[in-house]
Amino acid sequence: MKLLEGKVALVTGAVGGIGTAIVRDFLAEGAKVILMDIKAEAVEAAVAKLQAEGFEVAGAAADIRDAAAVKSAVDAARAKLGPISIVVANANTGGSTTTMDKSTPDVFRTEVADNVGGQFNTIYAAIDDLKALGGSITVVGSVNGLATFGQPGYSAAKSALVSLVRTMATEYGPHNIRANMIAPGTVRTPAWDSRLARKPDVMDGLKRWYPLGRVASPEDIAKPITFLASEGAAFISGAIIPVDGGLMAGNHQMAKELTLEG
């Protein structure tokens, strides 16, 4: 028996790096998947390719910042695949302003409001199905929501999403809806393309900070999300789970200096 047999899942950011891996893993585990992303042509191409491989998928091209567009895209897709019991709020709407000094009131407000509001819109569009069926919501946060790694607007949004997950876990628990967060560390995805263009060895520098000695692959993030959506996680709700190669466990570079070991 596959982990998600027959379940209908809504995944946002579905044609991005992590989203593509989630979609693939969900399909491999027997789910039907609604692919939501702002990139309409890429959604169409992905849906055609997956359908040609025999998978049950539907496209839902929408900007998660637009609640009405999200709702109508979700309704059209669920009419094809059936009611939704799994939501993965994975898309982020940008927010790469690096420091406080580079932030302005308008930019900061946009980065926070869009990232938090976009996830809310996604969940809001599917919540009636989840209330009827029970289900699982997984928000993709970031280690940036748990400690400081730059990007003040993006990070504040990811911290706010921790609160949203906890609120949903408590308020929706009586409907048998679980809500959790996966908080990735660095993952090599297209989100890094512009930084890699500026500094091709950026990942080599970053991996030194990770106790496991590497950055994540999209599959490293997708697998725990599949588990959270499955029956094996039936009593896990309200959890904020770093998937970060040990980054948030402590500072192993500093430990070496403190202990004069290495």
Ligand SMILES: NC(=O)c1ccc[n+]([C@@H]2O[C@H](COP(=O)([O-])OP(=O)(O)OC[C@H]3O[C@@H](n4cnc5c(N)ncnc54)[C@H](O)[C@@H]3O)[C@@H](O)[C@H]2O)c1
């Ligand atoms: N890559 C990392 O190092 C990393 C680290 C921590 C957390 N994350 C989180 O993982 C998630 C996925 O990131 P990724 O690395 O796969 O990024 P990505 O850029 O590869 O994919 C993001 C996808 O979201 C879509 N998107 C952007 N704005 C949208 C909007 N307004 N409406 C609908 N779709 C929209 C994009 O078109 C893209 O397909 C994000 O929430 C991100 O914050 C990523």
